[in-house]
Amino acid sequence: HDNWVQFVTRESYGLGTSKIGEITMFDLVKTSLRYRPDYLIVGEIRGAEAFVMFQAMASVSRDTPVLVMNREGSISLVKIGDFVDSYYREGEERVPKPVEGCYVLSHRGFKPIWKPVQYVLRHSVDEVYEVKYEGGGGLLATGNHSVFTLDPETLNIREKPVERLKPGEYLVTFTGGCGDSYRTINGVEVLSGLDNVYADNLPEGLKRLTGGRNPVLLSVLKELGSEEEKLDGVVLRHLRGHVLPAMTRLDEDLAFLFGAYLAEGCVKKGRGKRVCFTFGRDEADIADKVVRILVARFGVKPSVDNRGTYVIYDFNHTLLAELFEKLLGACLREKRLPPQLWTSPSSVVRAFFEGLRADSRRTVKKRGIQYSTANEWLAYQLVWLARLAGFYSSLRRKRGTGRNSGRTYYIVTVYLSHEYRKPNPTERIPVKPLLKLIRITRPTSMPFRLTYVRKREFVTKSKALEVLGWIRAKGRLGPEALRYLRMLEELIQGQLAVVKVKSIRRKSYKGYVYDLSVPETESFIGGDVPILLHNTGHGGLSTVHAENIEYAIKRMTSPPMNIAESYIPLMNVACLVERVVLPKKAGVPFGRRVRQVWELDPEGNRISIASWNPVEDIFEIDFSKSVHLPSICRKSGMPPDWYVRELQVRESVIRWMMANNITHFRDVARVVTEFHVKRAEVISKLR
Secondary structure, eight states: OTTOOOOOOBOOBSSTTOOBOOBOHHHHHHHHGGGOOSEEEESOOOSTHHHHHHHTTOOEETTOEEEEEETTOOEEEEEHHHHHHTTSOTTOOSOOEEOOSEEEEEEETTEEEEEEOOEEEEEEEEEEEEEEETTTEEEEEOTTOEEEEEOTTTOOEEEEEGGGOOTTOEEEEEOOOOOSSOEEEEHHHHTTTOSSOEEESOOHHHHHHTTTOOSEEHHHHHHHOOOGGGOTTOEEEOSSSOEEESEEEEOHHHHHHHHHHHHHEEEEESSSEEEEEEEEGGGHHHHHHHHHHHHHHHOOOOEEEEOSSEEEEEEOOHHHHHHHHHHHOSSGGGOOOOGGGGGSOHHHHHHHHHHHGGGOTTTOOTTEEEEEESOHHHHHHHHHHHHHTTOOEEEEEEEOOGGGTTOEEEEEEEEOOOOOSSOOGGGEEESHHHHHHHHHHOOSSOOGGGGGGGGOSEEEHHHHHHHHHHHHHHSOOOHHHHHHHHHHHHHHHSSEEEEEEEEEEEEEEEEEEEEEEOTTTOEEEETTTTEEEEOOOOEEEEOOOOSSHHHHHHHHTSTTTOOOGGGGGGOOEEEEEEEEEOOGGGSSSEEEEEEEEEEEOTTOOEEEEEEEETTTTEEEEOGGGOSSHHHHHHHHOOOHHHHHHHHHHHHHHHHHHHHTTOOSHHHHHHHHHHHHHSHHHHHHHHO
């Protein structure tokens, strides 16, 4: 057919071990994606081609932030487009690219975890969906890209295509997952590109490597190795001026200093470079702490310029200024988070945000800080850092006025305190699962202090634990109730939370969209305000050899296919074909029949739609159970009975071909084409 392109595999050829020219099914499936297919039909899946076939073309826009960790453990927030584009040539798309040594945040149960990226994908589209959600988040994604939602009745985290989302549904977000040990800033690595910088106070082991020379140029020391254990006590310096420790521990004091610098600091240039802070007159406590830390850690005192309403503190230390510039940026448009902060303990990140208060004194929240900046990417970094450290954060955009008209400001709110009147999304859970558990267990004598729970959409996690305590004491805890209760406790104690969808709309878009493939979970956390994302596939049809559907799924989720279990519900329909004994009226003793047809719902449950009756050699069909037919009707605007009648007409065409011995595939294709082009003429032949 003109609309179908046929590909075939080829064995390798040649002598000995130097065989060439092999074309595998995996190669063909990858190549077929370049054709932007509506459907892929694969004769039989046996290996890695199964994974690519399921992966397909569900994607997010290039500016979507994702947190990426390399094999050395260094973390950075990047645009998914920048990350994926590095694997493609200019103009190349729709070909999965393998990735090694990179990890993204995924999830296991109700906890975020780091998982390796296996493939990346990109392709161009002209339309996306814009999803707005609680916390100030926004996401641009193709309609068939799935996000994870929490079903408040079952507590299952399940995938849902963006095009099927509705306002009020619960998206999944997270807090927690930061490091548990203090990081060290290696000045030799950070400042290695500078000229005329010397390393002094070398230990005996390094002196032997330098032939007894001390000091030596920084470039010489870097060639000898800059491992932390070698650099204990080493200092960096110009021939004159202040020294800088080669290794600096990123503790709470230094993190506070970094926060204050991002809020009110910059690097100024003159004969050398200096670190400059500008504090308002009501910020003396922060200024005093900054001065104490810089004197104690780096031995540098400020020159102070009191301008009345504000005070300027200049710290004339060129190497320290170079360190700040390379780690944090010299001015507002360059400012960013130091990479070591991403894997620091929660206490260090908290101290960083305490230092950031220097910019939020007039708009400070009692529970935390608000930081306003015109630097969009810095705002996203702050939101993600807070979440990683276990603090809830949100984002708000505000248009500038007056001389700032036309600019957009990003206001980041970070909740550092757990004392509250109104809980944020990480401190609450939906009430529906509690009410379901109450219905199952039927506890007696609900305490008066808990009765208001029935009228709320959310309650605090502490109040939910009170309800669970009452249920344990007064309820009937059978196996189902205990399983559900444990799931509720995992949700309460876990690091995942839910935020509500506010709006969804279609939007024109010109350019590439991108996706990541993560083995096992097929989920990754992304977005300006992070949420849990999933990837889904295009239409496809294939066969797999197995005794039954359970064994087929086991084959697909095991090596070498390695399809994630979360992908199995993407199979809309599954059919079992077997060689069976036929009734006498069939005229032959054996034959092949479709024994069973199932639909798979979004949870992966199998719903029997049709089954073969071996006595009568007929199919018994029940569309009333179908979960996909209502969805098809909504998209097309046609009622279910119209589709049933249409299927009956097509069945008549097939039976007519059987009666007229039309069995060769070319003849069958001709009749099917005529049915769509000359429908009335073909139907008239049936009478």
